[in-house]
Amino acid sequence: MQATLTFLGTGTSMGVPTLGCTCAVCTSSDPRNRRTRPSVRIAYNDRTLLIDTGPDFHAQAIREGIRRVDAVLYTHGHADHILGMDDLRPLSFLVEGNLPLYADDQTAEGIERIFNYTFLPERRHSTSARVEIRRLKNKQDSVFKEDIDLFGAHFRPIPLIHGRERTTGYRFGSAAYLTDMSDIPSESIPFLQNLDILILDALRLTPHFSHSHLEKSIGFVNLLKPKRAFFTHMGHDLDHDATEAILPPHIRLAYDGLQLTFEIA
Structure with a gap:
C-alpha cells in the first residue's frame, strides 16, 4: 500500500536558525534553511504514526494539520527527540485505549x-496523557528480535551507533x-537493502564524534x-541550495514540510 512521509523537522538539537547566530544560513530568507528539531510523520491506511516528538512538535503538528496520532516510534532519549511527548495529550484522548509509544529500554x-x-499512578489526573510505553525486545543487545506490526505495516527497528551510545533507526x-547516527553496525546492513528511500543523518561538512557528516553520509x-536518499538532522553549515548543487541527483537535502510517497507493507 502507498504511504506518505512528511518531514516535521530536519534540524539539529539547536535548531536552525540557531539562537544568537548571524551566519548566512541562520539569516537566510530561504524557508528550506529553517529547520526545526528532527521528526517525521508517516501516514497510510487512514493512520498516522510519528518517529520522535521533539520540542517543536506542537508547532509542527499545527503547521501540518495533524489531528490524530495512532502510535509513536522513538529513536533515543535525547531532548530534541522526546520533549514534545506531553503535546500528545489532547491527541491521546482521541484514540481507543492508550496511545502506544515504542522505545528501547534506555529511552x-x-x-x-x-x-x-x-506514568506514576499517584501523580496522574484526568488530563494526563493516555499513553503506554511498549519496550522493544533486544537480542543480545545488538539485533532487535522482531518487527513492530502496526495497522497493516511492519516496522523493523535498526540498531545504530551514535558516538558512545546506541540509537534506533526504522x-x-x-x-x-x-x-x-555516526555509524551503521554490520549487523544492521542486511536490513537496509533494496530501499527506495533512505533518510539519514548529515549534520555538517566536517566530521563529528556522534553524527555522520556530509561526505560520510554520501x-x-x-x-x-x-x-533516493534524503539527508536530515542538519545544522547551519549546510545551505540548502549550495549543498544540493554539489550532490548527485539521487541525493537531496530534506526540508521541513517535504512530503515523499513510497510503498509500505
Whole structure:
C-alpha cells in the first residue's frame, strides 16, 4: 500500500536558525534553511504514526494539520527527540485505549523519568496523557528480535551507533529513517537493502564524534544504494541550495514540510 512521509523537522538539537547566530544560513530568507528539531510523520491506511516528538512538535503538528496520532516510534532519549511527548495529550484522548509509544529500554526509562507525572499512578489526573510505553525486545543487545506490526505495516527497528551510545533507526516497507547516527553496525546492513528511500543523518561538512557528516553520509548512500536518499538532522553549515548543487541527483537535502510517497507493507 502507498504511504506518505512528511518531514516535521530536519534540524539539529539547536535548531536552525540557531539562537544568537548571524551566519548566512541562520539569516537566510530561504524557508528550506529553517529547520526545526528532527521528526517525521508517516501516514497510510487512514493512520498516522510519528518517529520522535521533539520540542517543536506542537508547532509542527499545527503547521501540518495533524489531528490524530495512532502510535509513536522513538529513536533515543535525547531532548530534541522526546520533549514534545506531553503535546500528545489532547491527541491521546482521541484514540481507543492508550496511545502506544515504542522505545528501547534506555529511552523508555528516560521518558518515564522526565514525564513521571504521566506514568506514576499517584501523580496522574484526568488530563494526563493516555499513553503506554511498549519496550522493544533486544537480542543480545545488538539485533532487535522482531518487527513492530502496526495497522497493516511492519516496522523493523535498526540498531545504530551514535558516538558512545546506541540509537534506533526504522525500516518500513521500501523506506528507512536513520537519524542521529555516526555509524551503521554490520549487523544492521542486511536490513537496509533494496530501499527506495533512505533518510539519514548529515549534520555538517566536517566530521563529528556522534553524527555522520556530509561526505560520510554520501558514502553510506553509495554503500546501501537506495534509489533516493534524503539527508536530515542538519545544522547551519549546510545551505540548502549550495549543498544540493554539489550532490548527485539521487541525493537531496530534506526540508521541513517535504512530503515523499513510497510503498509500505
